[in-house]
Amino acid sequence: MWTAVYVAEGYEKTKEIVDALTKEGFLIKSNLFSKEGDIVYYEILAPEFEAQEVQNVLIDLGYI
Numbered sequence: 001m002w003t004a005v006y007v008a009e010g011y012e013k014t015k016e017i018v019d020a021l022t023k024e025g026f027l028i029k030s031n032l033f034s035k036e037g038d039i040v041y042y043e044i045l046a047p048e049f050e051a052q053e054v055q056n057v058l059i060d061l062g063y064i
Contacts, residue, residue, distance in 0.1 A: 014042040
């Protein structure tokens with residue numbers, strides 16, 4: 001089961017975060033979450049069993 005660990009604004013920011021987490025060794029994917037006018041949001045997903053660890057890495061990397 002996939003779990004949302006973060007919602008990012010814009011494709012470039014999403015790609016940056018996905019690349020950073022992949023580089024850390026996590027299995028990560030992203031989905032279009034919402035579009036409000038010109039702003040697009042993507043949810044970043046990780047396997048449920050890794051979700052807490054991924055969020056800890058997001059904090060360490062300064063995204064949260």
